[in-house]
Amino acid sequence: MTSHEKNPADLEERLSYIHSKTAKDVDGYTEAKSPRDLEGGVLAEGGALDLFSREAFALYIQYGAVGVMYGILPALRYPIFNIYL
Known part of the structure; x- marks a missing residue:
């Protein structure tokens, strides 16, 4: 997460469309799952x-x-603070 030099309000770079279209490993988390x-x-x-x-x-x-x-x-707040005190 790097910040842009032109606009410091942007906190992270956006990923390209090509990056999101790449194939992912389907069985990558089988052992953890x-x-x-x-x-x-x-x-x-x-x-x-x-x-x-x-x-x-x-x-x-x-x-x-x-x-x-x-x-x-929590239900005792009203009777204690408003009625008793």
Whole structure:
């Protein structure tokens, strides 16, 4: 991205029509798009999480805490600042 000397407001050079008509490698991103080391769509080792396990309850509590932070606390601005104070 080089700037033009005539017009400093232009931030980048435009590519020519010939440059955009060149053939692109169709299989260029095959390895990045679909890695081969993941089997069956599994992202982490281990089985499914038990819904009544300690880790699952920790996730539920975290989800509820985020809901409180983003839902209840912003709704308390009006009653606290306009009515109480």
